[in-house]
Amino acid sequence: MSAVATAGRDDGRVLAPGATLGILGGGQLGRMIALAAARLGLRTHVYCPDPDSPAFDVSAAHTVAAYEDEAALRTFAAGVDAVTYEFENVPLATATLLSAIVPVRPGVRALEVSQDRLVEKRFLEGLGIAVAPFRPIDGPADLADAAAALGLPAVLKTRRLGYDGKGQTMLREGFDAAAAWTAIGAAPAILEGFVPFSLECSIVLARGLDGGTAAFDVAENHHEHHILRRTVVPAAMAPETAAAAAALGVQVADAIGHVGVLTVELFLVRDASGERLVANEIAPRVHNSGHWTEDAASVSQFEQHVRAVAGWPLAAPRRFSAVEMENLIGADAQAWREIAGEPGARLHLYGKREIRAGRKMGHVNRLR
Ligand code: AMP
Numbered sequence: 001m002s003a004v005a006t007a008g009r010d011d012g013r014v015l016a017p018g019a020t021l022g023i024l025g026g027g028q029l030g031r032m033i034a035l036a037a038a039r040l041g042l043r044t045h046v047y048c049p050d051p052d053s054p055a056f057d058v059s060a061a062h063t064v065a066a067y068e069d070e071a072a073l074r075t076f077a078a079g080v081d082a083v084t085y086e087f088e089n090v091p092l093a094t095a096t097l098l099s100a101i102v103p104v105r106p107g108v109r110a111l112e113v114s115q116d117r118l119v120e121k122r123f124l125e126g127l128g129i130a131v132a133p134f135r136p137i138d139g140p141a142d143l144a145d146a147a148a149a150l151g152l153p154a155v156l157k158t159r160r161l162g163y164d165g166k167g168q169t170m171l172r173e174g175f176d177a178a179a180a181w182t183a184i185g186a187a188p189a190i191l192e193g194f195v196p197f198s199l200e201c202s203i204v205l206a207r208g209l210d211g212g213t214a215a216f217d218v219a220e221n222h223h224e225h226h227i228l229r230r231t232v233v234p235a236a237m238a239p240e241t242a243a244a245a246a247a248l249g250v251q252v253a254d255a256i257g258h259v260g261v262l263t264v265e266l267f268l269v270r271d272a273s274g275e276r277l278v279a280n281e282i283a284p285r286v287h288n289s290g291h292w293t294e295d296a297a298s299v300s301q302f303e304q305h306v307r308a309v310a311g312w313p314l315a316a317p318r319r320f321s322a323v324e325m326e327n328l329i330g331a332d333a334q335a336w337r338e339i340a341g342e343p344g345a346r347l348h349l350y351g352k353r354e355i356r357a358g359r360k361m362g363h364v365n366r367l368r
Pocket of ligand 1: 132162195223
């Protein structure tokens with residue numbers, strides 16, 4: 001992008017019913033944000049380069065254009081009252097350009113912190129939050145020393161653009177440095193010491209325009225093939241640990257000056273000294289592990305996000321029931337008829353036309 005815009009200051013505006021919220025990204029998260037906005041009387045305009053975006057089906061307006069298309073971004077910004085995003089890899093230049101015209105919530109800072117694993121780890125460490133020990137890796141020659149310092153096994157991860165286990169490989173005794181470097185796409189990386197966790201969990205919370213916060217109950221997450229398969233709430237942990245997770249999430253959101261929903265993925269480690277949390281990564285957005293809130297809580301993560309970015313009061317989330325969220329991945333979604341007929345099951349489908357292996361097609365919340 002040619003022009004280097006300076007990030008604008010958020011003017012603190014509140015979006016009244018009838019106003020338009022712009023959403024960058026047209027996947028299922030954007031779709032569910034748009035549905036929640038509609039319920040509150042807000043219109044949405046979704047901006048996404050993919051002409052086949054699931055969120056387009058449920059929003060008043062959409063733009064198909066690249067995130068680098070300045071003219072399209074300016075037109076989009078002129079037609080909305082605030083902009084939010086459904087993914088953390090929005091280019092910084094895009095968010096900066098938009099923020100000079102219209103409030104972007106969450107802001108550019110949330111993107112800076114979460115787009116680069118090295119920046120993210122240092123940020124968390126700077127807050128005194130426990131993270132896996134790590135070393136920056138700029139080439140295969142760095143691996144031997146880093147592995148010696150951290151011990152094996154260790155996890156090599158690209159600094160940028162990794163998700164669902166992509167851009168990631170495990171190093172074990174006798175590893176081949178050149179092969180590992182190639183496996184992650186030969187890009188700047190970090191090596192992380194292996195965390196011997198008992199379970200993976202996440203804290204999803206909202207921070208409002210006034211700085212108020214409201215956390216959902218901690219979610220316990222189970223992955224298969226690096227993709228979230230199931231989320232169970234309540235999570236199997238001591239109440240003090242759950243409270244610590246919520247406090248950690250609030251600390252991160254406050255430090256970023258976040259507005260909107262934010263998620264911190266965590267490892268729970270159990271050892272002789274009890275339970276402790278290790279932060280893995282920050283998602284400055286609504287999150288798959290928060291989908292249970294749609295059916296088992298008094299406010300969903302999507303509505304809470306809309307409330308926050310629109311400058312509305314946050315709701316106080318209350319969980320009604322124990323719940324298990326299962327992702328419908330690839331061909332799983334073909335069982336829609338059986339799931340729809342299952343007592344206690346709440347089916348959510350994303351309207352994606354093409355079923356592909358590993359593609360998130362929908363999810364089901366089962367109240368327990
Ligand atoms: P990430 O892309 O960082 O979310 O990592 C994907 C998955 O890899 C996590 O959900 C964990 O199951 C596993 N993993 C990542 N980093 C570590 C680590 N340092 N120690 C142990 N397991 C890890």
